[in-house]
Amino acid sequence: MEGAHARHMQLDTVTTAALDAATRADLLRLLDAAYDEPMAEYVGHIGEGLHLLGRVDGQLVSHLMVVPRTLGLDDRWLHTAYIELVATDPTWQGRGYASHLLQHCVPLLREFDIAALSPSDAAFYERRGWLRWIGPLGVRTSHGVQWIPGEEAMVLPLAGTPMPLDRTRPLTIDDRPGEVW
Numbered sequence: 774m775e776g777a778h779a780r781h782m783q784l785d786t787v788t789t790a791a792l793d794a795a796t797r798a799d800l801l802r803l804l805d806a807a808y809d810e811p812m813a814e815y816v817g818h819i820g821e822g823l824h825l826l827g828r829v830d831g832q833l834v835s836h837l838m839v840v841p842r843t844l845g846l847d848d849r850w851l852h853t854a855y856i857e858l859v860a861t862d863p864t865w866q867g868r869g870y871a872s873h874l875l876q877h878c879v880p881l882l883r884e885f886d887i888a889a890l891s892p893s894d895a896a897f898y899e900r901r902g903w904l905r906w907i908g909p910l911g912v913r914t915s916h917g918v919q920w921i922p923g924e925e926a927m928v929l930p931l932a933g934t935p936m937p938l939d940r941t942r943p944l945t946i947d948d949r950p951g952e953v954w
């Protein structure tokens with residue numbers, strides 16, 4: 774959703790490797806406040822990607838990041854833009870900032886086959902065009918695929934997404950420490 778507030782937000786993209794120390798600290802403060810828990814360990818597990826930073830008058834107010842991952846769907850490997858750490862500083866929420874970042878990250882995803890994420894509030898993303906995955910979700914480990922009952926994922930089809938997309942099929946993701954989806 775575009776709002777009057779969001780139009781005043783400056784957007785900046787930066788890779789994890791290129792984040793300077795001050796921005797890293799600002800980002801961790803924002804994440805700790807938004808999720809109301811210490812996020813450093815989770816951030817470490819996610820690995821590197823591309824951050825979309827939203828600032829108002831120089832202050833970091835909203836963030837998301839794109840982590841390259843690989844989804845397995847039937848006999849296809851999908852180069853996936855996995856969206857992580859969608860967060861707005863609590864004092865700046867409800868002004869359209871996260872919606873603005875979600876909308877403005879899409880042109881950054883041209884190299885990917887599909888976008889995906891694991892929602893804590895699926896309805897928020899559904900209202901922004903994301904689709905719930907209906908089929909079983911699994912993780913590809915060195916011991917084979919482990920299915921994760923109760924896991925939730927959503928996808929956003931991109932230009933390169935194989936169509937028709939059957940969301941009732943099993944979907945697997947590459948392994949990582951911590952929360953895999």
Ligand SMILES: CC(C)(COP(=O)(O)OP(=O)(O)OC[C@H]1O[C@@H](n2cnc3c(N)ncnc32)[C@H](O)[C@@H]1OP(=O)(O)O)[C@@H](O)C(=O)NCCC(=O)NCCS
Nearest residue numbers: 776807859860861866867868869870871872892893894897
């Ligand atoms: C979820 C989260 C990222 C949303 O950030 P946000 O910047 O407040 O998001 P937005 O302002 O774009 O949208 C939030 C709501 O405010 C409403 N809103 C948007 N602009 C508004 C405005 N100018 N005035 C009032 N409300 C507005 C939107 O309609 C939206 O409601 P909807 O989903 O019913 O449509 C934020 O609440 C957060 O950081 N939560 C904790 C971290 C988290 O759980 N992240 C993962 C979410 S699955």
